[in-house]
Ligand code: FES
């Protein structure tokens with residue numbers, strides 16, 4: 001099966017019913033999508049498939065043959081973060097980071113589709129994502145800031161908080 | 174048709190039309206249908222389902238919603254998100270199944286084929302008097318939700334093709350939403366007033382499978398009030414305990430929701 005992952009053409013050998021999550025993490029070593037529940041409940045495994053947010057744990061890899069898959073690794077780099085990533089840092093929307101990759105992906109789809117800064121609309125769009133740390137307020141503030149077109153001075157955020165923030169950009173495994 | 178076979182793994186075929194899909198599902202032994210995959214893929218990957226042969230519907234079409242002469246036909250592989258615009262009770266039910274990402278991927282056919290706590294669409298389709306079309310090794314069949322379930326519609330070798338129903342004069346859908354149950358539905362009531370004025374009521378979660386509430390319908394047909402119809406709903410219910418709700422709670426909430434559903438269709 002052939003898919004494009006983060007703009008790179010990949011041929012995968014996993015069995016056809018293997019989940020896209022397993023293929024990304026184990027065969028392609030792309031570890032930003034997290035195996036939270038592996039049954040569609042938590043959102044940590046969310047990736048973009050042809051631009052739409054989908055649960056990679058529920059998606060058979062045979063069903064994405066020929067598709068374009070985007071993970072956090074394809075959204076920005078530590079040196080050149082996407083606006084959603086910048087907003088998550090600026091608004092302290094990540095704590096342990098386990099939910100963050102799925103949320104960044106879903107929020108990216110939301111703002112790309114022209115989603116508004118309305119708190120209720122953002123809550124609806126991100127409803128399928130569980131975060132056990134932040135209480136969601138900071139996440140919603142971050143997404144609203146992107147939707148409003150705010151600018152983020154990440155260097156200032158880092159120095160003011162004396163923070164080692166860049167780890168969330170690359171997301172550990 | 175394209176196919177992928179991997180040693181030691183399920184063989185997958187990807188038919189490119191409904192006719193090819195029918196042939197692939199009904200003529201191969203133990204062919205399991207894969208549509209959105211939101212239930213099948215985790216079951217398989219967590220080791221709960223042994224699957225030998227898969228027919229994936231992603232390229233077979235079967236995902237159109239066709240409206241003509243007052244009736245609507247929905248292809249079995251239509252994503253639930255696309256069904257959200259259907260008339261009540263079908264549309265509002267489809268819209269609330271699963272989180273956004275799941276709702277966009279899961280299909281109406283997959284939902285109808287899945288027992289409780291899934292199978293949310295069975296209640297609305299029962300109330301709408303929907304006709305289901307399916308194929309198996311004996312040919313094509315037509316019947317209601319109950320006939321499809323009784324015929325073992327979700328077993329390997331059976332392919333649900335579409336569901337069709339007449340646009341109702343009025344419809345309503347009232348569902349229990351509880352935090353911490355994901356979007357799994359403990360109890361929902363669907364009510365429909367048909368073109369002839371007759372009212373049909375169905376529930377999911379009031380019995381182990383979705384059911385019509387005939388006794389409540391009979392009260393209304395006899396000129397009874399909503400409160401009497403709601404009180405009669407228990408006659409067709411068989412409340413049960415599960416992780417979502419206790420039998421006692423279901424018994425308590427059912428008449429409340431029957432009354433609300435009837436009020437919403439202006440009874
Ligand atoms: S791991 Fe996929 S939704 Fe939780």
Ligand code: FES
Pocket residue numbers: 093094095096097098099100130131132133134
């Ligand atoms: S930051 Fe820890 S789960 Fe969301």
